[in-house]
Amino acid sequence: MLAVSGLDAWYGAAHILRDVDLAIGAGEAVALLGRNGAGKSTTLRALMGLVPRVTGTITFAGRDLAGLEPHARARAGLGYVPEDRRIFSDLTVLENLEVGRRPPRPGHPAWTPERLFDLFPNLAEMRRRPGGRMSGGEQQMLALARTLMGNPALLLLDEPSEGLAPRILEQMAGAVRALKAEGLAILLCEQNFRFAGLICDTAYVMARGEIVHRGPFAELAADEARRDALLAV
Numbered sequence: 001m002l003a004v005s006g007l008d009a010w011y012g013a014a015h016i017l018r019d020v021d022l023a024i025g026a027g028e029a030v031a032l033l034g035r036n037g038a039g040k041s042t043t044l045r046a047l048m049g050l051v052p053r054v055t056g057t058i059t060f061a062g063r064d065l066a067g068l069e070p071h072a073r074a075r076a077g078l079g080y081v082p083e084d085r086r087i088f089s090d091l092t093v094l095e096n097l098e099v100g101r102r103p104p105r106p107g108h109p110a111w112t113p114e115r116l117f118d119l120f121p122n123l124a125e126m127r128r129r130p131g132g133r134m135s136g137g138e139q140q141m142l143a144l145a146r147t148l149m150g151n152p153a154l155l156l157l158d159e160p161s162e163g164l165a166p167r168i169l170e171q172m173a174g175a176v177r178a179l180k181a182e183g184l185a186i187l188l189c190e191q192n193f194r195f196a197g198l199i200c201d202t203a204y205v206m207a208r209g210e211i212v213h214r215g216p217f218a219e220l221a222a223d224e225a226r227r228d229a230l231l232a233v
């Protein structure tokens with residue numbers, strides 16, 4: 001579904017990503033792990049066309065994304081949930097969802113607010129509340145729900161677990177697992193190894209803008225020494 005090959009990215013003169021290769025199959029959930037500043041967010045931003053200077057190839061559903069604007073990549077089926085959420089604080093939950101609405105993809109069921117409220121029951125209880133009066137965790141759920149209203153084929157999630165209370169964390173993990181069970185492909189950037197392990201089959205680890213490990217998630221989970229060497233802070 002997604003094939004990234006030889007991806008390099010720069011912010012100004014700063015060379016951030018180096019020769020990143022990444023592959024995600026249909027319905028696969030892939031974790032992109034790594035310490036602070038490793039380049040995880042930049043990878044997602046580069047996939048969305050949000051980094052000004054990028055080289056290498058990104059093929060999504062058989063299509064070369066080079067030169068496509070972010071909105072065209074979203075229309076092609078990439079659903080991006082940035083770390084900073086960017087929900088509209090003056091709009092209600094329902095209105096935020098409507099902002100994200102896009103036509104369904106042929107052959108796939110369309111997301112509706114009602115279906116999303118089944119997935120996130122606590123959003124259902126606050127459907128008329130302004131986004132600015134929700135907790136951080138609720139906003140994180142709303143940001144994901146709004147992206148789903150665009151009916152993506154591949155979800156790019158940037159640290160959805162960040163700052164969530166344990167109970168909300170479980171709900172978020174449950175929701176993302178349900179999305180995976182529906183066949184959505186997922187690329188999950190995470191610092192929370194346990195959270196990522198609840199969702200992902202495959203683990204990539206980045207350091208200093210390079211991929212330094214890839215393999216089955218369970219293998220990394222079982223190898224404490226390797227995990228510590230790659231991820232311990």
Ligand SMILES: Nc1ncnc2c1ncn2[C@@H]1O[C@H](COP(=O)(O)OP(=O)(O)OP(=O)(O)O)[C@@H](O)[C@H]1O
Pocket residue numbers: 011014016034035036037038039040041042043191
């Ligand atoms: N807009 C920017 N301009 C210049 N450098 C940037 C910019 N954004 C990020 N960087 C640098 O790029 C590198 C990778 O950052 P990135 O945010 O991709 O890492 P990350 O793995 O997602 O870490 P975090 O979990 O902290 O978000 C860091 O060295 C960071 O300082």
